[in-house]
Amino acid sequence: MPVKVRRRDFLKMVGAGGVAATLLGIAPPIIRYIVPPVLRGEMPRSQLVWEDCSPVKASELEPNTHYLFYYPLVDTINVVLKLVTPSGKPIRIPEMRVPTQMDPAYEPPAWLDAELSEEEIKRLENFSKGSFYTYPPGVGPDGNIVAYNLICQHLGCPYPALRYYPPGTPIATNPPEIGANGGVLHCLCHGSAYDPSRGAIVLTPPTVRPQPAVKLEWDPNTDYLYAVDMVGPTINGKVCNTCGKTVGDKVVVAVNREPEKKTC
Amino acid sequence: MARERINTYARRVWDWIYERSGLEHIPFYRVPYNYFTLDIWLGAIVAASFFWLAFSGLLLIFYYRPEQPLESTKSILFEKPFGALLLTSHLYAAHFMLIAIFAHAFRNLFKGVYKRPRELVWILGVATGFLALQTAFFGYSLVGDRIAKEAINIGTALNIRSLGEEIGLYVVSVLFGLDPAETYFRVFALHVLAAAIVFLLFLLHFGLFEMHGPAPKEEETGWKAKPEKIPQDRPDLAPWFPVNFVFITAVTLLTWGAIIFIAGLAQRFADLLPPLFKPYPVEAEDFTPMPPWFFLYTYRIFQMTFLTLNLEDTPQLLQFIVALVLPPLVLIAIPFIDRKLSTHPIDRPFVSGLGIVMLVGFTQLTIWSLIEPGIPVGFIQFLTVASPPIVTAIAGLYLLRRVRQGRPVGTGELLSATGLLVGGILLPPLIGMAIGVPNLQEEFIMGLLGFGMASVILGWMAAKMKVEPEGVLERQPDPDASIPWYLPLIALGEVGIAVFSAVALIAIAIVDPVALAVQATVLTGLLLLAGGALSHAIFRALAADWLPRGDVLGEIKVHLLPYIALALTLIFII
Incomplete structure (x- = not known):
């Protein structure tokens, strides 16, 4: 049955549809303008340098000191730590298998002097809720230099809320369990604690994920240090470890404070 | 003779203004003289706080630098003349406005004034209110202090955990940008943009409100949504100009005065305030970062482990929905759930x-x-x-x-x-x-x-449950008698307060407004409170034809504000 449409009604409908389309057409340019070009960059390989641009040497690092640097993005802060026992002896950090997500009730493996036994791996697997990743061994002449991201995996509190407490340092809130070398990475925001000498595995909830580690390289001939990769969970607050503005081939290191935003 | 001539001259000038400006024909809704009460005009308090926020915010743009958020904030606070006045009152006006929004919204919910024909006013109000919350979030992120940094970090983390990597990436990149050098420019732009949209929504909200006017009092309707509107042919309606205008001026000045006076006291007692309410940036390291008070409720919801979904990408989607999506939707649905005639x-x-x-x-x-x-x-x-x-x-x-x-x-x-x-x-x-x-x-x-x-x-x-029925007001036989004898004396005192604070402000402006920032803020608040109370006195005089003399507390309660403020000023500041 043919439907008779009056010319006036047809004109109104076409007009209304056209005006609606016009208004909708304005939206895409505005949205495209507001959304920044999404950056998923390459993982940089960056040499660690001091603020005067001279290279950082592994042997001149002091134990129990925060050496802070931004990597792999210009706003993701990390710390280089030289780990020692309470008596000051260096601890060689071996390669480790670390679960990406674990039950807070989990009891960490006893110590890391040897490869994990079969039973220990079984126990870890029972407690872990996800996969494992390989935590790189410590670098430097004594194999005791490690680097961790300092944005808490729990709710994203960065340094100075999350920081390293050397053996014997008192902690104001929620005294956590102590790491294997007597020191601990502890976050003031909600009391999460990680063990810096065991791949930053979880010591105290509410966090359930370990801190991401920066994979370091040490050149034994020149004694220079390089940050080459991130391992572990994605840096908290970031969609991916290279989503954003990545650092250049040299990153500035500052002692016990956030480094200046400068390029060398 | 001379006095008479001046009088006629002034009257001619006034008549010229009155006629040419069309003040007689202002198309705003007129209300009876007994409608000028606090709970009916809570919206005016929200609007007044918003205007102070807009005014002080636009002035703050002169010195705020997104590339140095914390440094420029501190420079406004501690180096610019009257900068502390503007910035602290901007912060406290935001607190004040949000509290007023809550009062305004829940008063209207419990009194059922969202019913026909005011459903759209309600919906627009809910939208404006939640956008105002978002604006406030961007605003306090602008400071660049610890609270602001944590806010941006936690906001990013929660978005990604609630919305997943792909959508979360878009939301985060729009809200904060991916390049940290650009973050504060973006938050700044979004703060101003959101405030501008709040203003546009407010204009719509206000315009629709003016179409129907305030809902008739429950004393007149016996808790019914009928009649829907105040009849515009009642004899006791107050002309919008000057009565309503003077009343709104009083509300505005008192709101501004209260905000600025409280901001001054907050500067004076900054050490005693918890970090979330401090008027200055928080740089302490040993303080647990928290969302601002108006988003604190989301904090507990995001911690509800039983709402956590067993999803790889979006474990906190349910918390996100419960905390941020559901409340506005539920509020918007209310006029459609409740279609009864009764408003009780x-x-x-x-x-x-x-x-x-x-x-x-x-x-x-x-x-x-x-x-x-x-x-x-x-x-x-x-x-x-x-x-x-x-x-x-x-x-x-x-x-x-x-x-x-x-x-x-x-x-x-x-x-x-x-x-x-x-x-x-x-x-x-x-x-x-x-x-x-x-x-x-x-x-x-x-x-x-x-x-x-x-x-x-x-x-x-x-x-x-039972309210005293009220009808149309009756004209007072002796208007002068409805104004109590002490009111003129109180008003004279307020003129004194206003003159005193104005003179002191001029002196501070000449001497050293940076070192005397607390005094400058407090005295500005005092000045505005006195002005607001005087404006209310004009309203009382204009309403004398229709409003009978009330009890002492009812007559003087507005005037308590400048006197209490004066007492506090004398005790703590001078």
């Missing part, structure tokens, strides 16, 4: 119960987050807090409804209501203790707080 809260038990649970729940979650930040919330903890206000609302509304409908309330009803109440308050913590949930003390106290608050609201509903 007891006749609308579902909406009133919802209102009680939302208002009490917001308060409980806020305080709970303050005392137990970051601790996960299990289901028993949640029930211990949430069940008391819910059962109080159910039991209270059930009993009040029977009373209002004239049905008997016997022992059976009382017993079942009491049983529900006691069970709702005590069962969750008892079950928790039985199954070994530790440390339920804080939750139990929060539950009792919820019971108390819900009881207070129910008490208000019970007290409002």
Whole structure:
């Protein structure tokens, strides 16, 4: 049955549809303008340098000191730590298998002097809720230099809320369990604690994920240090470890404070 | 002779202005003289706070630098003349506006004024209110201090965990940008943009309100949404100009004065204030970062482990929806759920119960987050807090409804209501203790707080069950007699306060407004409070033809503000 449409009604409908389309057409340019070009960059390989641009040497690092640097993005802060026992002896950090997500009730493996036994791996697997990743061994002449991201995996509190407490340092809130070398990475925001000498595995909830580690390289001939990769969970607050503005081939290191935003 | 000539001249000037500006024909809704009360004009307080925010915010743009957020904020506070006045009052105006929004919204919810024909006004109001919350979030992120940095970090993390990597990436890149050098420019732009949209929505909200005017008082309608509007042919309507205008001026000046005066006191007592309410940037390292108070409630919701989804990408989607998506949707749905003629809260038990649970729940979650930040919330903890206000609302509304409908309330009803109440308050913590949930003390106290608050609201509903009927006002035979003798004296004193603070402000402006920032802020607040009270005095004089003389407290309560402020100024500041 043919439907008779009056010319006036047809004109109104076409007009209304056209005006609606016009208004909708304005939206895409505005949205495209507001959304920044999404950056998923390459993982940089960056040499660690001091603020005067001279290279950082592994042997001149002091134990129990925060050496802070931004990597792999210009706003993701990390710390280089030289780990020692309470008596000051260096601890060689071996390669480790670390679960990406674990039950807070989990009891960490006893110590890391040897490869994990079969039973220990079984126990870890029972407690872990996800996969494992390989935590790189410590670098430097004594194999005791490690680097961790300092944005808490729990709710994203960065340094100075999350920081390293050397053996014997008192902690104001929620005294956590102590790491294997007597020191601990502890976050003031909600009391999460990680063990810096065991791949930053979880010591105290509410966090359930370990801190991401920066994979370091040490050149034994020149004694220079390089940050080459991130391992572990994605840096908290970031969609991916290279989503954003990545650092250049040299990153500035500052002692016990956030480094200046400068390029060398 | 000369005086007469001046008088005629002034009158001719005024008549010229009055006619040419069309003040006589202002198309705003006119209301009777007895409609100028606080609860009807809560929206005016919101609007006045917003205008102060817009004004001070636009002036702050002169010196705020997004590339150095913290440094430029501190420079405004501690180096620019009257910069502390502008920035602290901007912050406190935001606090004040949000509190006023809550008061305005829940007053209208409990009085049922969202009904036909005001549904659109309500919906636009809800949208404006939630956008104002978002604007405030961007605003306090602008400071670049620790609270701001944590806000941006936590906001990013929560977005990604709630929305997943792909959508989360887009949302985060729009809100904060991916390049950190650009973050504060973006937050700044979004703050101004969101405030501009709040203004546009407010204009629509206000325009629609003016189409229908305020809902007639329950004393006139007997708690009915009929008649929908105040008839515009009543004899006791006040002309919009000058009566309504003078009243609005009084509300505006008093709001600005209160905000600025409180900001001045906050500067004076900054050391005593908790970090979230400090008027200065927070740089301390040993303080647990928290969202601002108006987003504190989301903090507890995001910690509710029983809402966590077993999803790889979006484990916190449910918390996100409960905290941020559901509340505006529920509020927008209210006019469509409740289509009854009666506006009495007891006749609308579902909406009133919802209102009680939302208002009490917001308060409980806020305080709970303050005392137990970051601790996960299990289901028993949640029930211990949430069940008391819910059962109080159910039991209270059930009993009040029977009373209002004239049905008997016997022992059976009382017993079942009491049983529900006691069970709702005590069962969750008892079950928790039985199954070994530790440390339920804080939750139990929060539950009792919820019971108390819900009881207070129910008490208000019970007290409002019967209202004294009011009709059209009658013209006063002797208008001069309706103004009490002490009012002119009080007004003279306020002129004194205004002159004193104005002179002192000029002196401070010449001498050293940076070093005397506290005094400058407090005196500006005092000046505006005195001006507002004087404006209210003009209103009282204009309304003398229709409003009979009230009791002493009713007549002077507005005028207490400048005098209390003067006393506080003399004690603490000078």
